[in-house]
Amino acid sequence: MDVARLAGVSIAAVSRTFTPGSSISSKLSKKVHKAALQLNYVPNNLARSLITRRTNIVALMLPNLDNQVYSALLSEASLRLQENNTQLLLFTPNDDNDFDRTLQRMLEYQVDAIVIAAASISSRMAALCLGRDVPVVMLGRHLPSLSVHSVRGDAEDGGVKAAQLLLNGGGKRFGIISGSQSFTTMLERKQAILKHLSSSSGIEDVVIADGKLTYEGGYQAALEVMSSAERPDSLFCLTDIMALGAMDAIRHKLNLRIPEDVAVIGFDDIPEAAHESYKLTTVRTPVRQMIHHMMELIALESSEEPPQTIMIDAELILRSSTRSVPSHL
Amino acid sequence: MDVARLAGVSIAAVSRTFTPGSSISSKLSKKVHKAALQLNYVPNNLARSLITRRTNIVALMLPNLDNQVYSALLSEASLRLQENNTQLLLFTPNDDNDFDRTLQRMLEYQVDAIVIAAASISSRMAALCLGRDVPVVMLGRHLPSLSVHSVRGDAEDGGVKAAQLLLNGGGKRFGIISGSQSFTTMLERKQAILKHLSSSSGIEDVVIADGKLTYEGGYQAALEVMSSAERPDSLFCLTDIMALGAMDAIRHKLNLRIPEDVAVIGFDDIPEAAHESYKLTTVRTPVRQMIHHMMELIALESSEEPPQTIMIDAELILRSSTRSVPSHL
């Protein structure tokens, strides 16, 4: 290596001066640093990783960033990881949707861990990762059958809290704007709501529409739901993004008042929900805590550890789109 | 290598079966694939990169993702890069703000290119990258003095178009909600607006406030600007995020009408700007085209190429927050 030659030391010496915690005299170290500066030397992480078996790279699979929950997850993860000197390698699901291939590519990069906030993972791939000792953690989703870690908000708890709130607000006729069923979270939220509603008396109607997880979808779904024979007085939107669309449709297209004519509640607590134009009551997705636990799961070295699934309590964020505070909160 | 042994072939043979375009008989290839499947073999990109000098990784430095322009840039870049089998390695600016160190770390990962949408780059580092033949492209910013590529929307053009629009809408008294001056884009937009206004007659007033590039900042700045002695009838917000805050302040706090009392124009065209609650007229940041050009600049192999700076025309997106369409568009 040129630096070693210029500094007049062994190759091992320059390796040691760039490895914190190595035993190297400050004399040698100084010589090496000088030579390195002169030659614009930058250590090669690739070669190092080949030996240490650590790349300081974590792969992240993320769906569309249009939904700000995911931006929040990404930012937080990136920040926390960076504190440990590791960076995120980003993977975006594409049309051909061949997630097995994507996972294989992650492995080829020799990432230290894999975090999945979108798509799913086949059991074959889960086994592969396990075999290679790279931890896999699912974010906000879970596959009970798979032996991978998962951390997520407690969708059931969230659904129940939302249902209680709208019930306490005097709701009789309910609408639900749902998202794609392929997301377990959506399913769980919906089921929790439905279950809690059905255990309550005095419910007159529940109508459901698909909001496609987008603003426009929420807008359309609200139009649909609100034009049903028995117009709902309470609306669950399984995602804030859809809730924003629904609110806009209700106010500007239908000329109805929120919450007087309809109470609206969302899920996630994206920044926009707090905007003065919306003031959406919502069930927060605990991004901070999710990432916190993700970091812990990633740190678990041995794949001996049984897969853990961590559940975080739902937190209700009360704003002005709902009618009243539940008495017992 | 185990796969080679199990398949009964040379190490070179398995290398070739996993290198598209290599000359390998289908007989050998089949044997290797079978062995690979049995052993859960995944090629090691690290080792490969050590030799080929390509990692298929591009480093991206991105500021806070709260501003959706950056999410859009990120998504688009990730998608396009992935088509070429390369992934983004994400870097987030942190408090200690030591960008030279961050850049050094990017280099240690041996990334194929560096894209910077935040922070700046020192000339020392620019030289280092040039010396190592890794292309650097600045996104939405530029440092005329540095020999790195840059692609961005034409801020001057955008400023002029915005100014024309508000002028044609009958504006006499103007407000500008600006962002941190450290962003060249902000500076350029402001200067273009100011220049164009000053070249026009009948201007009575221009008042400026700092919106801190956030919703809350825009909200506060609007309160400030709109309470000046001569209340503006036209408001430039150098960023959509700030414009949303400003609109909310104007409508819900000040109880003024948009555009009747004040016309508001933003910059960027983030998704929220199109929402029914805002319908913000804005100058679009051409994300698609920016990433398109970024890809081209990255592909430029040799650092022989002189640094290019690509400028993309501004596009006005007319919605309901402004008073009229300029006659000459």
Next chain:
DNA sequence: CTGAAAGCGCTTACAG
């Protein structure tokens, strides 16, 4: 603390 040597998992001329 220091250096010589082996080796991480691959690719790539070089012969055949």
Next chain:
DNA sequence: CTGAAAGCGCTTACAG
């Protein structure tokens, strides 16, 4: 088309 060999830039026992 195929294999043996050298080598990419490092780290890590192993001696000293």
